[in-house]
Amino acid sequence: DPDQPIIEEVEQEVAEWAENQQEQIDQYERFAEYRRRYVGDISHELKTPIFNIQGYLHTLMDHGYEDKKITKSFIKKAAKNVERLQTIVEDLSAISRLEAGDLMFDPEPFDIKGLAQEVIEEVDLKAREAGITLGFKEGAGQGFIVEADRESIRQVLINLVTNSIKYGNQGGATRFGFYDMDTYILCEVSDNGIGIPEKHLPHVFDRFYRVDKSRSRQKGGSGLGLSIVKHIMEAHQQTINVRSTAGLGSTFGITLGKA
Ligand code: ADP
Numbered sequence: 001d002p003d004q005p006i007i008e009e010v011e012q013e014v015a016e017w018a019e020n021q022q023e024q025i026d027q028y029e030r031f032a033e034y035r036r037r038y039v040g041d042i043s044h045e046l047k048t049p050i051f052n053i054q055g056y057l058h059t060l061m062d063h064g065y066e067d068k069k070i071t072k073s074f075i076k077k078a079a080k081n082v083e084r085l086q087t088i089v090e091d092l093s094a095i096s097r098l099e100a101g102d103l104m105f106d107p108e109p110f111d112i113k114g115l116a117q118e119v120i121e122e123v124d125l126k127a128r129e130a131g132i133t134l135g136f137k138e139g140a141g142q143g144f145i146v147e148a149d150r151e152s153i154r155q156v157l158i159n160l161v162t163n164s165i166k167y168g169n170q171g172g173a174t175r176f177g178f179y180d181m182d183t184y185i186l187c188e189v190s191d192n193g194i195g196i197p198e199k200h201l202p203h204v205f206d207r208f209y210r211v212d213k214s215r216s217r218q219k220g221g222s223g224l225g226l227s228i229v230k231h232i233m234e235a236h237q238q239t240i241n242v243r244s245t246a247g248l249g250s251t252f253g254i255t256l257g258k259a
Helices: 004-063 068-100 112-129 150-166 198-203 213-218 225-235
Strands: 107-111 133-136 145-149 173-180 184-191 240-245 249-257
Touching: 004 068, 068 225, 107 112, 112 133, 112 150, 112 173, 112 184, 145 150, 145 249, 150 173, 150 184, 150 225, 150 249, 198 240, 225 240, 225 249
Parallel strands: 133 173
Antiparallel strands: 107 145, 173 184, 184 249, 240 249
């Protein structure tokens, strides 16, 4: 039959087309599921502060302004929750810009230790209030010149150091360490805070993932800080890693390209 080879060819093509189509459908469904979860997570996160604000305002409305002290403290608490909403919305918008890839990264050579020093000065007051000292590991050398977007690496260091304060203990210490790994520079932020139990470690970079929800919220966390860090490092084609022991402390390490 002279037609046979042609039929086989066509059948093969149809099979390939169907397979391709199925792949696209699967991909679309995965994306739809991802988006559903994303929206669900966000509305869930926004609900708590909104309910809190509603609660404080309604109590104030119902019971009038009898006690000045209580009135003042309720207004303060409502304001704190507005602040939380603001943090969540700002962090979400940072993530969406990072995910869309429309953030302008402007890589330049700079001294990573110098940037760490700036970050230390920026958050020093917050650290002192928590009874935590910030500084460098003994023997941390000089001249670690890396090439990256300085502004976003500043954000990364701020998020890591702020976490070490939020999850640190009174009298604790946060230390920067720098290591020349030949092909790249490793920058580590180590604390001796509450640490992270092993089973939680693989998830801490997921959006809204928290080991201890109430501690994170009480410290004003959005649950997005490490997710932002991970996005920034991925945009640099670099990595972030964590080692931690519950009760002893944590070390977060980022890699950076040498200039
Ligand atoms: P959050 O706003 O909750 O701090 P992050 O994304 O920055 O959100 O961190 C996610 C979770 O990882 C935190 O809620 C906390 O449980 C844990 N975590 C982050 N950094 C540290 C740290 N230095 N020590 C202990 N736990 C940490």
